[in-house]
Structures are given as C-alpha cells and as structure tokens.
Amino acid sequence: MEVNNVKAYGTEAAEASLDQLNINRRKPTAHDVEIDILYCGVCHSDLHTARNEWHNTVYPCVPGHEIVGKIISVGDHVTKFKVGDMVGVGCIVDSCRECEYCKEGLEQYCEPGMTGTYNSPDKYLQDTPTFGGYSESVVVDENYVLHIPDNLDPAATAPLLCAGITTYSPLHHWNVGPGKKVGVVGIGGLGHMAIKIAKAMGAHVIAFTTSQSKFDEAKRLGADEVVLSKDEEQMAAYRGKLHFILDAVSAEHDINAYLALLRVDGSLALVGAPEHPLPVAAFSLIPGRKSFAGSMIGGIAETQEMLDFCGKHNIAADIEMINIDQINDAYERLLKGDVKYRFVIDMASLKNK
Template sequence: MTNTKAFGNAAADAPLKQININRRNPTPHDVEIDILYCGVCHSDLHTARGEWGPTAYPCVPGHEIVGKVTRVGDHVKKFKVGDTVGVGCIVDSCRECQYCQSDLEQFCEKGMTGTYGSPDKHMQGLPTYGGYSERIVVDENYVLRIPENLDIAAAAPLLCAGITTYSPLRHWKVGPGQKVGVVGIGGLGHMAIKIAKAMGAYVVAFTTSDSKFTEAKRLGADDVILSKDETQMQKYAGQLHFMIDAVSAQHDINAYLGQLRVDGSLALVGAPSEPLPVAAFKLIMARRSFAGSLIGGILETQEMLDFCGKHEILPDIEMINIQQINEAYDRLMKGDVKYRFVIDMASLKKS
C-alpha cells in the first residue's frame, strides 16, 4: 500500500478537504500514474453531494485524469515509465459479458467499476478513489494514451466530456451532408459543437441565452437558434438529421424533437433529475427516435483521443488549484465556467 494525499469529503453536506488514502502497489498488469491534471465534471459534484443516490464515503471524485507513468507491473506491455496517459470513467469491468467482449465496457452486465465510488476488488470492498489525488493505480487495459500534440492539461476533460459527446455522434454516423443540432452550450455542448464540426456536419447550436450566440459561433457552430424564440425555432423544424441534447435541467424535449426530419434521432447525454415528458406524436408522425448515450468503451475512448489529436480539438478550460474545489463546485452549479474546470494537481503535492 502507498499512502497518498487526496481531496475528498466524508458526507453529502461536508466540503471537500485534504485527506489521506491508500493506493495498492502495482500488480503484474497495473500501471501507476502520477496525476498531473484532473478535470472537474458535474458528476463529481452530484456524487460528492449524494444527489444521484447513495454515495460511498469518503468520496474522492475525479474521472478526467492525465498524468505520467511512474511504475508498471511485470507483465505490462502497453505502457512504460514516462508515458503520458489518461484514465477516464472506467477502471475495470467483468471482461467476460457480451458487452465487454464488444468493447462496450460502459454497459458491462455485472456493472463497470467506476474510477471513483465503486467497490474496489483490490481493496477489500472499499470504494475506488478518483483523480483528486497524487497518484492512481489502474489495470493497463483501462489506461489510455494521450496524443503527443495535445496540451495535456486541456486534454483532461476529453476523458469524460469528450467521449460523452463523441460516442453518440459516432454511433449515429454523423458526417458530411448532415445537419446536426446541439442543445445546451456548456461543458458537454461546447465539445459536441467542436467534434460534430470536425466530422463534417453542418452544426446548429440551440441556446436559451442571448449571450451564448457569439460563443457558439466562436466554437464552430454554423448557425445559432435562440430556443425561447418560436419564430427562430421554425427555421430548422423538421430538417435536422441528428441532435445531441446536453441539458441536465428540466426542459421541453418536444420542442427539439420537432426539429428532426423523418428518421432523425435525438440522443440525450445530459442527466435531468426529473423525467422529461415526451409527446407521442412528436415521435410517431416522423418515425423519429429519442435515445440516450453513456460515455464510451475503452477502445472508442482511445479512438476519440486520436480523433481530437488529428483535428487538434480541445475543450476550453479554466485552471484551478485543488484548494479552490469547493468554490468551483458552487460556480459549476451556477454555470459560471467556460467551459470546464481543470485542477493543477501540483497544488496538492505542494500542500
């Protein structure tokens, strides 16, 4: 065991603070990673505050991890000391079910092992601890390679925000000649705009905020629609091939389903806490589909990283020190970030 500095909380109503955790020593197939940067995801906040069901405490969040390999197990073949690597939302799975065998570990029938908050089979039932820490030890099969041309701090949110938006765009075969809508211009939505544009689509951003019009254009959107303006909403009604909805608050999903053409699909990647009522005729009159999507498997996540490397796609980030995490959570709740916080983990090492 290695004693490790981390930031976590002991209860839903407790702030995050510096604590000590234990990391296992690398087993034959493990990679030990010195964490340099960790992105801050909405999931971190919801889990730490117990808003998505029971949370195992102490909770050490963080699943957008980039760092350097410091040790490898005797049987590791994919990585060596000094490599720049990433760890996303998954650190293990059963590896035997139909979904694991199809590189869809996120849908593992026995349940994937999340980077934080899952039972840790190596640590006698303790929860896994995430990237708000000095180091992490992960099986090589769940470690990812970061393209050399990407800024490693900005690359961290690709491990969640990047794959969460890339996966549905890839699954529904977005490409040239298609009109694609992106609902919500935040941590996920701004990545969806960049990736869909790089795939060759004509991208239409939908926002409830006048202030986001210029921002959406800067990010690469071909057009921007103010969704609270009924006249503007008629411009693409019945024309879009695909839409990705990144809104986690309550909203009228039917207004966006109406933007789809016959056989169009809308994929929800936001996570509203309450059900979204769907009008049946919005679906059946144009054979539309309303679907959801959950991150991506390890193979697809590496594909996403390589795609972002090829097209030089990175999220817009704001760097913070770990000591600012509680303030960052409060700002995240207000949408006061453009568009992803990234923690400089050197601030933890120096504390």
C-alpha cells in the same frame, strides 16, 4: 495486498465540503500502471456524487474521472505502456471482461456493472470504494489506460476523458458526418465539445441556446448557425430539418420542442441528466418515425479512437485551471454555470500542500 498512502481531496459526508485526506492505493500488480496525476478535470458528476444527489455515494468519496498524468511505475507483465508515458484515465477502471458488452468493447454497458473510477467497489481493497483523480496518484490496469496524443495540451485534454467521449460516442454511433445537419442543445462542458467534434466530423452544426450572449461563443467553437431556443419563430424555421440532435442539458426543458426539429428517421440522443423525467408526447415520435435515445460515455477502444481523432483535428476543451483548494468554490460556480467550459485542477497544488 500492499498499499501506498497518498494525499487526496474528498469528502466524508454529503453536506461536508471537500478537504484534504489520505487514501490507500494498491501497489501495482502484474498488469497495473502507477500514474502520477498532473491534471484532473471537474465534471458535474463529481458534484452530484460528492453531495449524494444520486443517492448512491459511499463515503469517504474522492471524485475525479478526467485524469491525465505520467506513468511512474509499471507491473512486470505490462506491455502497452512504459515509465514516462503521458496517459489518461476516464470513467472506467475495470469491468467483468467476460459479458457480451465487454467483449464488444462496450465496457460502459458491462452487464455486472463497470468499475467506475470512483464510488465503485474496489476489486482489490476490501470494503473500500474506488477513489478518483483528486489525488496525487492512481493505479490502474493497463487495459483501462489511454494514450494521450503528443500534440495536445495535457491540461486541456483531461476533460476529453469524460466530456469528450460522452459527446463523441453518440455522434459516432449515429453516423454524424458530411451532409448531416446536427443540432447541439446546451453550450456547456458537454455542448462545447459536441460542437467542436461534430464540426470536425464534417457536419453542418446548429447550436441551440437559451442565452443570446452565447451566440458569438457558439460561432467561435465552430457552430455554423445559432438558434435562440426561447424564440418560437427561430425554432419553427428548423422544424423537420435536422438529422440528429445531441441534447446536453441537465435542467428540465421541453424535449418535444426539439423532437419537432428532426426530419423523418431523425434521432435525438440525451447526454444531459435532468433530475426529473422529461415528458415525451407520442406524436412527437410517431409521425416522423423519430427516435429518442440516450448514450453513456464510451468503451475503452472508442475513447482511444476519440483521443486520436482529437489529436488529428487539434481539438481540446476550453478550460479554467484551478488549484485544489479552490474546488469548493468551483463546485458553487459550476452550479451557476459560471465556467467556460471546464474546470481543471492543477494537481501540483495538492502535492505541494
């Protein structure tokens, strides 16, 4: 297969910093589009993978799955896009297309396994992992590419490709809307999007935070009420009141304290990914017929639905723009929670290096 050599930023080992390297991209095949990457969001998953914290990283590793750019070439049989279109690529660049979940538009749950935007076996280039958006360009099958609404800022739209769909999908699946009281736990990259989206869906949104300093922020993002989760009296006031809770916390925390806030038949969906198991008491679930669930990103059709919803409601992420050579510092700040609320790389800073 013919390839193009492009500039990227990645790492050769878990303990190494990210630095400039060159990678191969396939030349577009019949159904491919080639995208000039303009912006790439920085997800906590990027950090986990670069540092092999999930113990599955293949090196060299080029992270990045919140990609926005312009199409610069298309394959001969492409029908959904044309040169010049502003498009997005999220966490999925391929899947088997044949299993029951792919056929249902749930490519994220593909039985043989979806092809991730990075750190998956590349279907086209043998013995090579897929490489993500910390790069000049990317080539993706048109069926896994998304239209970006014209009215949204492209840079602030990039995080929607992961943080947006990771929160939209469970809110949509559990029918969040008018008349529903919805809790959002954790006000970070995921949580700030959950507040905005749940509010736009018409729900009454209650934000939970361990930090008094985030009260005004949560209100600005759209929360109707804010609760200091360390205050037992404040928490007790919501006992048995909530229809749904979206938990976006990746640190260890007491999940039973939040399950207690659900009404009968209420559900809590975890989208944060704590390193260690969270103990769940049987009697946190049994008396109220409550559900404790998880959710992972979303399929391609649902991701497009989310982008269109965000376009309609003028929703984008709160971002801090960085240059590519600031990525190692950004990772350290990410570990400290020192970002409001998503780093986005201006990829012109790589092209100009």
